[in-house]
Amino acid sequence: MxxxxxxxxxxxxxxxxxxxxxxxxxxxxxxxGHKLLVHGGGKGASQMLRDLGIEPQLVQGRRITDAATLDxxxxxxxxxxxxxxxxxxxxxGVNALGLSGADGNxxxxxxxxxxxxxxGFVGDLPANAVNTDLLHQLLKxxxxxxxxxxxxxxxxxxLNTNAxxxxxxxxxxxxxxxxxxxxxxxxxxxxxxxVHDEASVIPQLTATEYQELKATGSIAAGxxxxxxxxxxxxxxxxxQVVIEHALRINEPVKxxxxxx
Amino acid sequence: MxxxxxxxxxxxxxxxxxxxxxxxxxxxxxxxGHKLLVHGGGKGASQMLRDLGIEPQLVQGRRITDAATLDxxxxxxxxxxxxxxxxxxxxxGVNALGLSGADGNxxxxxxxxxxxxxxGFVGDLPANAVNTDLLHQLLKxxxxxxxxxxxxxxxxxxLNTNAxxxxxxxxxxxxxxxxxxxxxxxxxxxxxxxVHDEASVIPQLTATEYQELKATGSIAAGxxxxxxxxxxxxxxxxxQVVIEHALRINEPVKxxxxxx
Numbered sequence: 001m002x003x004x005x006x007x008x009x010x011x012x013x014x015x016x017x018x019x020x021x022x023x024x025x026x027x028x029x030x031x032x033g034h035k036l037l038v039h040g041g042g043k044g045a046s047q048m049l050r051d052l053g054i055e056p057q058l059v060q061g062r063r064i065t066d067a068a069t070l071d072x073x074x075x076x077x078x079x080x081x082x083x084x085x086x087x088x089x090x091x092x093g094v095n096a097l098g099l100s101g102a103d104g105n106x107x108x109x110x111x112x113x114x115x116x117x118x119x120g121f122v123g124d125l126p127a128n129a130v131n132t133d134l135l136h137q138l139l140k141x142x143x144x145x146x147x148x149x150x151x152x153x154x155x156x157x158x159l160n161t162n163a164x165x166x167x168x169x170x171x172x173x174x175x176x177x178x179x180x181x182x183x184x185x186x187x188x189x190x191x192x193x194x195v196h197d198e199a200s201v202i203p204q205l206t207a208t209e210y211q212e213l214k215a216t217g218s219i220a221a222g223x224x225x226x227x228x229x230x231x232x233x234x235x236x237x238x239x240q241v242v243i244e245h246a247l248r249i250n251e252p253v254k255x256x257x258x259x260x
Numbered sequence: 261m262x263x264x265x266x267x268x269x270x271x272x273x274x275x276x277x278x279x280x281x282x283x284x285x286x287x288x289x290x291x292x293g294h295k296l297l298v299h300g301g302g303k304g305a306s307q308m309l310r311d312l313g314i315e316p317q318l319v320q321g322r323r324i325t326d327a328a329t330l331d332x333x334x335x336x337x338x339x340x341x342x343x344x345x346x347x348x349x350x351x352x353g354v355n356a357l358g359l360s361g362a363d364g365n366x367x368x369x370x371x372x373x374x375x376x377x378x379x380g381f382v383g384d385l386p387a388n389a390v391n392t393d394l395l396h397q398l399l400k401x402x403x404x405x406x407x408x409x410x411x412x413x414x415x416x417x418x419l420n421t422n423a424x425x426x427x428x429x430x431x432x433x434x435x436x437x438x439x440x441x442x443x444x445x446x447x448x449x450x451x452x453x454x455v456h457d458e459a460s461v462i463p464q465l466t467a468t469e470y471q472e473l474k475a476t477g478s479i480a481a482g483x484x485x486x487x488x489x490x491x492x493x494x495x496x497x498x499x500q501v502v503i504e505h506a507l508r509i510n511e512p513v514k515x516x517x518x519x520x
Binding site: 048051052071074075076077078079080082083084086087088090091095096097098099100102103104105134137141143150152154155156157158 | 308311312331334335336337338339340342343344346347348350351355356357358359360362363364365394397401403410412414415416417418
Protein backbone atom coordinates (compact mmCIF):
# COMPACT_ATOMS: atom_id res chain seq x y z
CA MET A 1 0.00 0.00 0.00
CA UNK A 2 1.25 3.45 -0.87
CA UNK A 3 2.03 5.79 2.02
CA UNK A 4 -0.10 8.88 2.42
CA UNK A 5 1.11 12.37 1.54
CA UNK A 6 -0.85 15.56 2.19
CA UNK A 7 0.04 18.57 0.05
CA UNK A 8 -1.18 21.93 1.37
CA UNK A 9 -1.27 25.09 -0.73
CA UNK A 10 -1.73 28.44 0.99
CA UNK A 11 -2.25 31.73 -0.76
CA UNK A 12 -1.51 35.38 -0.34
CA UNK A 13 -3.93 36.63 2.31
CA UNK A 14 -2.70 34.46 5.15
CA UNK A 15 0.95 35.18 4.39
CA UNK A 16 0.36 38.90 5.00
CA UNK A 17 -1.09 38.28 8.46
CA UNK A 18 1.57 37.08 10.89
CA UNK A 19 -0.87 35.84 13.56
CA UNK A 20 -2.95 33.89 11.00
CA UNK A 21 0.16 32.41 9.42
CA UNK A 22 1.37 31.14 12.80
CA UNK A 23 -2.11 29.72 13.49
CA UNK A 24 -2.06 27.82 10.17
CA UNK A 25 1.47 26.50 10.71
CA UNK A 26 0.61 25.36 14.24
CA UNK A 27 -2.47 23.51 12.92
CA UNK A 28 -0.28 21.91 10.25
CA UNK A 29 1.90 20.34 12.95
CA UNK A 30 -1.17 18.37 14.11
CA UNK A 31 -1.74 16.80 10.68
CA UNK A 32 -0.30 13.26 10.83
CA GLY A 33 1.92 11.64 8.20
CA HIS A 34 4.02 12.94 5.31
CA LYS A 35 3.27 16.55 4.39
CA LEU A 36 4.41 19.11 1.86
CA LEU A 37 3.60 22.83 1.75
CA VAL A 38 3.38 25.20 -1.23
CA HIS A 39 2.98 28.92 -0.64
CA GLY A 40 2.09 31.79 -2.91
CA GLY A 41 3.32 35.33 -2.44
CA GLY A 42 1.73 37.93 -0.24
CA LYS A 43 1.29 41.60 -0.99
CA GLY A 44 4.81 42.38 0.25
CA ALA A 45 6.47 41.89 -3.13
CA SER A 46 4.07 44.30 -4.87
CA GLN A 47 4.63 46.87 -2.11
CA MET A 48 8.40 46.56 -2.44
CA LEU A 49 8.20 46.94 -6.23
CA ARG A 50 6.29 50.19 -5.68
CA ASP A 51 8.75 51.34 -2.96
CA LEU A 52 11.60 50.79 -5.43
CA GLY A 53 9.74 52.71 -8.12
CA ILE A 54 9.19 49.65 -10.35
CA GLU A 55 5.79 50.06 -11.99
CA PRO A 56 3.75 46.85 -12.42
CA GLN A 57 3.63 46.01 -16.11
CA LEU A 58 0.21 44.77 -17.10
CA VAL A 59 -0.87 43.55 -20.53
CA GLN A 60 -4.59 42.87 -20.93
CA GLY A 61 -4.87 42.96 -17.14
CA ARG A 62 -2.21 40.31 -16.58
CA ARG A 63 1.07 40.97 -14.82
CA ILE A 64 4.30 40.66 -16.79
CA THR A 65 7.40 39.38 -14.97
CA ASP A 66 10.31 41.45 -16.29
CA ALA A 67 13.87 40.97 -14.99
CA ALA A 68 13.52 43.55 -12.18
CA THR A 69 10.20 42.05 -11.06
CA LEU A 70 11.64 38.52 -11.12
CA ASP A 71 14.50 39.67 -8.85
CA UNK A 72 12.07 41.12 -6.32
CA UNK A 73 9.63 38.21 -6.31
CA UNK A 74 12.54 35.74 -5.99
CA UNK A 75 13.84 37.72 -3.00
CA UNK A 76 10.42 37.91 -1.42
CA UNK A 77 9.09 34.41 -2.07
CA UNK A 78 12.31 32.33 -1.89
CA UNK A 79 14.01 34.59 0.66
CA UNK A 80 11.74 36.32 3.12
CA UNK A 81 8.46 34.37 3.01
CA UNK A 82 9.97 30.92 2.57
CA UNK A 83 12.61 31.28 5.28
CA UNK A 84 10.18 32.87 7.75
CA UNK A 85 7.79 29.98 7.24
CA UNK A 86 10.56 27.39 7.64
CA UNK A 87 11.89 29.02 10.82
CA UNK A 88 8.36 29.20 12.31
CA UNK A 89 7.77 25.51 11.53
CA UNK A 90 11.14 24.66 13.11
CA UNK A 91 9.99 26.53 16.23
CA UNK A 92 6.95 24.21 16.28
CA GLY A 93 9.26 21.19 16.17
CA VAL A 94 8.63 20.40 12.50
CA ASN A 95 11.72 19.72 10.40
CA ALA A 96 10.79 21.96 7.44
CA LEU A 97 13.14 22.54 4.50
CA GLY A 98 12.51 25.36 2.04
CA LEU A 99 12.84 24.81 -1.69
CA SER A 100 12.55 26.65 -4.95
CA GLY A 101 12.25 24.58 -8.09
CA ALA A 102 15.98 25.13 -8.72
CA ASP A 103 17.02 23.49 -5.44
CA GLY A 104 17.93 19.88 -6.12
CA ASN A 105 16.34 20.46 -9.55
CA UNK A 106 13.05 19.89 -7.72
CA UNK A 107 10.82 21.48 -10.39
CA UNK A 108 12.05 22.22 -13.89
CA UNK A 109 9.84 24.61 -15.84
CA UNK A 110 9.70 25.91 -19.40
CA UNK A 111 9.60 29.67 -20.03
CA UNK A 112 6.15 30.48 -21.36
CA UNK A 113 6.37 30.81 -25.15
CA UNK A 114 5.61 34.26 -26.54
CA UNK A 115 2.37 34.20 -28.52
CA UNK A 116 0.07 37.23 -28.33
CA UNK A 117 1.59 38.31 -25.02
CA UNK A 118 5.15 38.09 -23.72
CA UNK A 119 4.67 37.24 -20.04
CA GLY A 120 8.39 37.56 -19.42
CA PHE A 121 10.08 35.26 -16.91
CA VAL A 122 7.09 33.03 -16.23
CA GLY A 123 7.47 29.26 -16.09
CA ASP A 124 4.96 26.64 -17.21
CA LEU A 125 5.26 23.08 -15.96
CA PRO A 126 5.59 20.13 -18.37
CA ALA A 127 4.36 16.67 -17.33
CA ASN A 128 7.85 15.57 -16.23
CA ALA A 129 8.66 18.75 -14.27
CA VAL A 130 9.03 17.18 -10.82
CA ASN A 131 12.10 15.42 -9.40
CA THR A 132 10.13 12.84 -7.45
CA ASP A 133 13.29 10.99 -6.30
CA LEU A 134 14.51 14.09 -4.45
CA LEU A 135 11.17 14.62 -2.73
CA HIS A 136 10.96 10.95 -1.81
CA GLN A 137 14.42 11.18 -0.19
CA LEU A 138 13.47 14.30 1.76
CA LEU A 139 10.14 12.86 2.94
CA LYS A 140 11.82 9.57 3.90
CA UNK A 141 14.26 11.56 6.04
CA UNK A 142 11.35 13.10 7.96
CA UNK A 143 11.56 16.52 6.32
CA UNK A 144 8.61 18.71 5.35
CA UNK A 145 9.42 20.38 2.01
CA UNK A 146 8.16 23.98 1.79
CA UNK A 147 7.94 25.24 -1.80
CA UNK A 148 7.86 28.84 -2.92
CA UNK A 149 6.50 29.64 -6.39
CA UNK A 150 9.89 30.11 -8.07
CA UNK A 151 11.17 27.47 -10.51
CA UNK A 152 14.05 27.27 -13.02
CA UNK A 153 14.56 26.18 -16.60
CA UNK A 154 17.71 24.11 -16.07
CA UNK A 155 19.70 26.65 -18.10
CA UNK A 156 20.36 29.06 -15.24
CA UNK A 157 17.16 31.06 -15.52
CA UNK A 158 14.79 31.39 -12.55
CA LEU A 159 11.08 31.62 -13.43
CA ASN A 160 7.96 32.86 -11.66
CA THR A 161 5.32 30.11 -11.57
CA ASN A 162 1.73 30.00 -10.34
CA ALA A 163 1.59 28.40 -6.88
CA UNK A 164 -1.69 26.52 -7.55
CA UNK A 165 -0.06 24.99 -10.62
CA UNK A 166 3.00 23.98 -8.59
CA UNK A 167 0.79 22.31 -5.96
CA UNK A 168 -1.27 20.34 -8.46
CA UNK A 169 1.80 19.37 -10.54
CA UNK A 170 3.56 18.09 -7.41
CA UNK A 171 0.39 16.19 -6.44
CA UNK A 172 0.08 14.52 -9.84
CA UNK A 173 3.77 13.59 -10.01
CA UNK A 174 3.89 12.22 -6.47
CA UNK A 175 0.65 10.25 -6.94
CA UNK A 176 2.73 7.51 -8.59
CA UNK A 177 4.43 6.79 -5.27
CA UNK A 178 2.07 8.16 -2.60
CA UNK A 179 -1.67 8.25 -1.91
CA UNK A 180 -1.85 12.04 -2.29
CA UNK A 181 -4.40 14.38 -0.72
CA UNK A 182 -4.20 17.85 -2.22
CA UNK A 183 -5.51 20.63 0.04
CA UNK A 184 -6.18 24.08 -1.40
CA UNK A 185 -6.47 26.39 1.62
CA UNK A 186 -7.99 29.82 1.22
CA UNK A 187 -10.23 32.31 2.98
CA UNK A 188 -13.55 30.49 2.72
CA UNK A 189 -14.76 27.24 4.24
CA UNK A 190 -14.98 25.47 0.89
CA UNK A 191 -16.82 25.70 -2.42
CA UNK A 192 -20.07 27.64 -1.86
CA UNK A 193 -23.34 26.69 -3.54
CA UNK A 194 -24.32 30.37 -3.21
CA VAL A 195 -21.44 32.85 -3.36
CA HIS A 196 -23.41 35.23 -1.12
CA ASP A 197 -23.92 32.64 1.63
CA GLU A 198 -20.76 31.64 3.52
CA ALA A 199 -22.71 28.78 5.14
CA SER A 200 -23.57 27.14 1.79
CA VAL A 201 -20.43 24.98 1.72
CA ILE A 202 -20.81 21.92 -0.51
CA PRO A 203 -19.42 18.96 1.52
CA GLN A 204 -18.83 16.74 -1.51
CA LEU A 205 -18.62 17.82 -5.11
CA THR A 206 -18.45 15.42 -8.04
CA ALA A 207 -17.06 16.33 -11.45
CA THR A 208 -20.58 16.07 -12.91
CA GLU A 209 -22.12 18.37 -10.27
CA TYR A 210 -19.25 20.81 -10.78
CA GLN A 211 -19.93 20.99 -14.52
CA GLU A 212 -23.61 21.69 -13.78
CA LEU A 213 -22.81 24.45 -11.26
CA LYS A 214 -20.25 25.94 -13.62
CA ALA A 215 -22.83 25.99 -16.44
CA THR A 216 -25.41 27.81 -14.28
CA GLY A 217 -22.78 30.35 -13.13
CA SER A 218 -23.23 29.43 -9.44
CA ILE A 219 -19.49 28.90 -8.88
CA ALA A 220 -17.54 32.12 -8.17
CA ALA A 221 -15.52 33.09 -11.25
CA GLY A 222 -12.23 33.08 -9.29
CA UNK A 223 -12.81 29.46 -8.25
CA UNK A 224 -13.17 28.12 -11.80
CA UNK A 225 -9.45 27.79 -12.72
CA UNK A 226 -8.71 26.38 -9.24
CA UNK A 227 -11.45 23.75 -9.57
CA UNK A 228 -10.63 22.88 -13.19
CA UNK A 229 -7.06 22.33 -11.98
CA UNK A 230 -8.27 20.30 -9.00
CA UNK A 231 -10.52 17.96 -11.01
CA UNK A 232 -7.71 17.44 -13.53
CA UNK A 233 -5.47 16.36 -10.62
CA UNK A 234 -8.13 13.85 -9.48
CA UNK A 235 -8.39 12.44 -13.00
CA UNK A 236 -4.59 12.11 -13.06
CA UNK A 237 -4.48 9.86 -10.01
CA UNK A 238 -4.52 12.17 -6.97
CA UNK A 239 -6.63 10.37 -4.32
CA GLN A 240 -8.46 13.37 -2.95
CA VAL A 241 -8.67 17.13 -3.42
CA VAL A 242 -9.94 19.25 -0.54
CA ILE A 243 -10.93 22.95 -0.63
CA GLU A 244 -10.93 24.43 2.87
CA HIS A 245 -10.29 27.44 5.07
CA ALA A 246 -6.60 27.92 5.89
CA LEU A 247 -7.47 28.54 9.55
CA ARG A 248 -9.70 25.45 9.92
CA ILE A 249 -7.73 22.62 8.33
CA ASN A 250 -8.37 20.28 11.26
CA GLU A 251 -12.13 20.98 11.38
CA PRO A 252 -14.76 18.98 9.46
CA VAL A 253 -16.23 21.82 7.35
CA LYS A 254 -14.67 21.66 3.86
CA UNK A 255 -15.40 20.63 0.27
CA UNK A 256 -14.07 17.25 -0.82
CA UNK A 257 -13.94 16.76 -4.58
CA UNK A 258 -14.90 13.37 -5.99
CA UNK A 259 -14.10 11.87 -9.39
CA UNK A 260 -17.67 11.03 -10.27
CA MET B 261 38.80 5.68 5.59
CA UNK B 262 36.67 8.78 5.73
CA UNK B 263 35.40 10.17 2.44
CA UNK B 264 36.69 13.55 1.34
CA UNK B 265 34.61 16.74 1.49
CA UNK B 266 35.72 20.09 0.13
CA UNK B 267 34.02 23.16 1.60
CA UNK B 268 34.39 26.36 -0.44
CA UNK B 269 33.63 29.81 0.93
CA UNK B 270 33.27 32.73 -1.46
CA UNK B 271 32.88 36.35 -0.46
CA UNK B 272 31.26 39.52 -1.63
CA UNK B 273 33.35 40.74 -4.56
CA UNK B 274 32.80 37.78 -6.83
CA UNK B 275 29.04 37.69 -6.14
CA UNK B 276 28.68 41.22 -7.54
CA UNK B 277 30.35 40.26 -10.83
CA UNK B 278 28.14 37.96 -12.87
CA UNK B 279 30.89 36.82 -15.28
CA UNK B 280 33.33 36.06 -12.44
CA UNK B 281 30.66 34.22 -10.48
CA UNK B 282 29.90 32.01 -13.48
CA UNK B 283 33.65 31.38 -13.95
CA UNK B 284 34.00 30.29 -10.31
CA UNK B 285 30.91 28.04 -10.45
CA UNK B 286 32.13 26.43 -13.68
CA UNK B 287 35.55 25.75 -12.10
CA UNK B 288 33.77 24.24 -9.08
CA UNK B 289 32.14 21.64 -11.33
CA UNK B 290 35.63 20.30 -12.13
CA UNK B 291 36.49 19.70 -8.46
CA UNK B 292 35.99 15.96 -7.82
CA GLY B 293 34.18 14.42 -4.85
CA HIS B 294 31.75 15.74 -2.24
CA LYS B 295 31.53 19.52 -2.13
CA LEU B 296 29.71 22.20 -0.15
CA LEU B 297 29.55 25.92 -0.87
CA VAL B 298 29.09 28.85 1.54
CA HIS B 299 28.54 32.34 0.16
CA GLY B 300 28.61 35.76 1.76
CA GLY B 301 26.55 38.68 0.58
CA GLY B 302 27.48 41.08 -2.17
CA LYS B 303 26.96 44.82 -2.22
CA GLY B 304 23.39 44.41 -3.51
CA ALA B 305 21.80 44.23 -0.07
CA SER B 306 23.47 47.49 1.05
CA GLN B 307 22.34 49.17 -2.16
CA MET B 308 18.77 47.98 -1.69
CA LEU B 309 18.76 49.22 1.92
CA ARG B 310 19.80 52.64 0.63
CA ASP B 311 17.22 52.52 -2.19
CA LEU B 312 14.52 51.83 0.40
CA GLY B 313 15.76 54.68 2.59
CA ILE B 314 17.01 52.41 5.39
CA GLU B 315 20.18 53.99 6.78
CA PRO B 316 22.92 51.57 7.86
CA GLN B 317 23.15 51.61 11.63
CA LEU B 318 26.74 51.49 12.76
CA VAL B 319 28.00 51.37 16.34
CA GLN B 320 31.77 51.78 16.77
CA GLY B 321 32.11 51.12 13.06
CA ARG B 322 30.21 47.82 13.17
CA ARG B 323 26.93 47.23 11.41
CA ILE B 324 23.83 46.54 13.48
CA THR B 325 21.21 44.15 12.07
CA ASP B 326 17.85 45.64 13.00
CA ALA B 327 14.55 44.01 11.92
CA ALA B 328 14.31 45.93 8.62
CA THR B 329 17.94 45.12 7.75
CA LEU B 330 17.43 41.43 8.60
CA ASP B 331 14.44 41.32 6.23
CA UNK B 332 16.49 42.76 3.38
CA UNK B 333 19.60 40.62 3.92
CA UNK B 334 17.41 37.50 4.20
CA UNK B 335 15.73 38.39 0.90
CA UNK B 336 19.03 39.10 -0.78
CA UNK B 337 21.20 36.28 0.56
CA UNK B 338 18.61 33.46 0.91
CA UNK B 339 16.47 34.63 -2.01
CA UNK B 340 18.29 36.30 -4.83
CA UNK B 341 21.97 35.31 -4.40
CA UNK B 342 21.37 31.77 -3.20
CA UNK B 343 18.78 30.87 -5.85
CA UNK B 344 20.81 32.46 -8.66
CA UNK B 345 23.85 30.45 -7.63
CA UNK B 346 21.83 27.22 -7.39
CA UNK B 347 20.22 27.74 -10.80
CA UNK B 348 23.63 28.49 -12.40
CA UNK B 349 25.11 25.32 -10.86
CA UNK B 350 22.11 23.34 -12.14
CA UNK B 351 22.83 24.73 -15.61
CA UNK B 352 26.37 23.30 -15.25
CA GLY B 353 24.89 19.89 -14.44
CA VAL B 354 25.60 20.07 -10.70
CA ASN B 355 22.73 19.10 -8.42
CA ALA B 356 22.98 22.07 -6.03
CA LEU B 357 20.47 22.65 -3.23
CA GLY B 358 20.32 26.01 -1.43
CA LEU B 359 20.02 26.20 2.34
CA SER B 360 19.75 28.70 5.12
CA GLY B 361 20.48 27.49 8.63
CA ALA B 362 16.71 27.21 9.23
CA ASP B 363 16.21 24.68 6.40
CA GLY B 364 16.22 21.19 7.86
CA ASN B 365 17.53 22.87 11.04
CA UNK B 366 20.90 22.77 9.29
CA UNK B 367 22.59 25.40 11.50
CA UNK B 368 21.10 26.54 14.79
CA UNK B 369 22.59 29.77 16.11
CA UNK B 370 22.30 31.78 19.31
CA UNK B 371 21.40 35.47 19.13
CA UNK B 372 24.50 37.41 20.16
CA UNK B 373 24.09 38.48 23.80
CA UNK B 374 23.90 42.23 24.38
CA UNK B 375 26.99 43.42 26.25
CA UNK B 376 28.44 46.84 25.37
CA UNK B 377 26.81 46.76 21.95
CA UNK B 378 23.45 45.36 20.81
CA UNK B 379 24.24 43.89 17.40
CA GLY B 380 20.58 43.12 16.82
CA PHE B 381 19.60 39.99 14.90
CA VAL B 382 23.09 38.50 14.64
CA GLY B 383 23.68 34.81 15.32
CA ASP B 384 26.75 33.22 16.90
CA LEU B 385 27.39 29.52 16.44
CA PRO B 386 27.76 27.17 19.40
CA ALA B 387 29.86 23.98 19.11
CA ASN B 388 26.79 21.81 18.34
CA ALA B 389 25.25 24.20 15.80
CA VAL B 390 25.40 21.90 12.77
CA ASN B 391 22.90 19.16 11.83
CA THR B 392 25.54 16.80 10.42
CA ASP B 393 22.97 14.01 9.79
CA LEU B 394 21.05 16.23 7.37
CA LEU B 395 24.20 17.22 5.48
CA HIS B 396 25.36 13.61 5.34
CA GLN B 397 22.00 12.60 3.80
CA LEU B 398 22.18 15.39 1.21
CA LEU B 399 25.80 14.60 0.27
CA LYS B 400 25.05 10.88 0.09
CA UNK B 401 22.24 11.68 -2.36
CA UNK B 402 24.69 13.47 -4.65
CA UNK B 403 23.59 16.99 -3.77
CA UNK B 404 25.86 20.01 -3.38
CA UNK B 405 24.56 22.08 -0.44
CA UNK B 406 24.86 25.85 -1.02
CA UNK B 407 24.64 27.85 2.21
CA UNK B 408 23.79 31.50 2.56
CA UNK B 409 24.79 33.34 5.72
CA UNK B 410 21.35 33.29 7.37
CA UNK B 411 20.73 31.01 10.35
CA UNK B 412 17.92 30.63 12.92
CA UNK B 413 17.60 30.22 16.68
CA UNK B 414 15.10 27.34 16.66
CA UNK B 415 12.47 29.66 18.17
CA UNK B 416 11.30 31.17 14.88
CA UNK B 417 13.88 33.94 14.64
CA UNK B 418 16.17 34.21 11.60
CA LEU B 419 19.67 35.56 12.31
CA ASN B 420 22.42 37.14 10.22
CA THR B 421 25.68 35.20 10.65
CA ASN B 422 29.21 35.72 9.37
CA ALA B 423 29.85 33.51 6.32
CA UNK B 424 33.48 32.73 7.29
CA UNK B 425 32.21 31.52 10.67
CA UNK B 426 29.57 29.36 8.98
CA UNK B 427 32.19 27.79 6.69
CA UNK B 428 34.62 26.96 9.51
CA UNK B 429 31.85 25.74 11.83
CA UNK B 430 30.55 23.41 9.10
CA UNK B 431 34.13 22.21 8.46
CA UNK B 432 34.76 21.43 12.12
CA UNK B 433 31.42 19.67 12.60
CA UNK B 434 31.73 17.58 9.41
CA UNK B 435 35.36 16.65 10.21
CA UNK B 436 34.00 13.88 12.44
CA UNK B 437 32.64 12.08 9.41
CA UNK B 438 34.64 13.40 6.44
CA UNK B 439 38.26 14.29 5.65
CA UNK B 440 37.45 17.98 5.21
CA UNK B 441 39.36 20.50 3.11
CA UNK B 442 38.23 24.06 3.84
CA UNK B 443 38.86 26.53 1.00
CA UNK B 444 38.60 30.27 1.66
CA UNK B 445 38.37 31.87 -1.78
CA UNK B 446 38.96 35.57 -2.17
CA UNK B 447 40.53 38.13 -4.50
CA UNK B 448 44.21 37.31 -3.95
CA UNK B 449 46.25 34.21 -4.78
CA UNK B 450 46.82 33.32 -1.12
CA UNK B 451 48.45 34.71 2.00
CA UNK B 452 51.09 37.25 0.94
CA UNK B 453 54.48 37.54 2.69
CA UNK B 454 54.50 41.19 1.55
CA VAL B 455 51.08 42.85 1.26
CA HIS B 456 52.45 45.12 -1.50
CA ASP B 457 53.67 42.20 -3.63
CA GLU B 458 50.92 40.06 -5.18
CA ALA B 459 53.57 37.50 -6.20
CA SER B 460 54.73 36.88 -2.63
CA VAL B 461 52.22 34.06 -1.99
CA ILE B 462 53.32 31.74 0.83
CA PRO B 463 52.76 28.18 -0.50
CA GLN B 464 52.67 26.57 2.95
CA LEU B 465 52.12 28.31 6.24
CA THR B 466 52.49 26.61 9.63
CA ALA B 467 50.84 27.86 12.81
CA THR B 468 54.27 28.81 14.18
CA GLU B 469 55.22 30.82 11.07
CA TYR B 470 51.82 32.50 11.13
CA GLN B 471 52.33 33.64 14.73
CA GLU B 472 55.73 35.08 13.76
CA LEU B 473 54.32 36.94 10.72
CA LYS B 474 51.39 38.20 12.78
CA ALA B 475 53.81 39.52 15.46
CA THR B 476 55.91 41.43 12.90
CA GLY B 477 52.75 42.89 11.29
CA SER B 478 53.52 41.34 7.87
CA ILE B 479 50.06 39.80 7.53
CA ALA B 480 47.38 42.18 6.23
CA ALA B 481 45.08 43.24 9.09
CA GLY B 482 41.97 41.98 7.28
CA UNK B 483 43.48 38.48 7.00
CA UNK B 484 44.06 38.05 10.75
CA UNK B 485 40.53 37.02 11.83
CA UNK B 486 40.26 34.74 8.76
CA UNK B 487 43.57 33.02 9.55
CA UNK B 488 42.90 32.75 13.30
CA UNK B 489 39.63 31.08 12.35
CA UNK B 490 41.39 28.82 9.83
CA UNK B 491 44.11 27.61 12.22
CA UNK B 492 41.45 26.95 14.88
CA UNK B 493 39.63 24.75 12.34
CA UNK B 494 42.87 22.81 11.66
CA UNK B 495 43.39 22.28 15.38
CA UNK B 496 39.81 21.03 15.64
CA UNK B 497 40.35 18.23 13.12
CA UNK B 498 39.87 19.77 9.68
CA UNK B 499 42.44 18.05 7.40
CA GLN B 500 43.50 21.04 5.37
CA VAL B 501 42.73 24.76 5.04
CA VAL B 502 43.49 26.48 1.74
CA ILE B 503 43.51 30.22 1.02
CA GLU B 504 43.21 30.88 -2.71
CA HIS B 505 41.90 33.08 -5.51
CA ALA B 506 38.22 32.44 -6.29
CA LEU B 507 39.01 32.46 -10.03
CA ARG B 508 41.96 30.02 -9.79
CA ILE B 509 40.73 27.20 -7.58
CA ASN B 510 42.02 24.54 -9.98
CA GLU B 511 45.48 26.13 -10.35
CA PRO B 512 48.48 25.31 -8.14
CA VAL B 513 49.11 28.81 -6.72
CA LYS B 514 47.56 29.01 -3.21
CA UNK B 515 48.44 28.97 0.48
CA UNK B 516 47.98 25.68 2.32
CA UNK B 517 47.87 26.00 6.10
CA UNK B 518 49.62 23.32 8.16
CA UNK B 519 49.14 22.44 11.80
CA UNK B 520 52.83 22.75 12.75
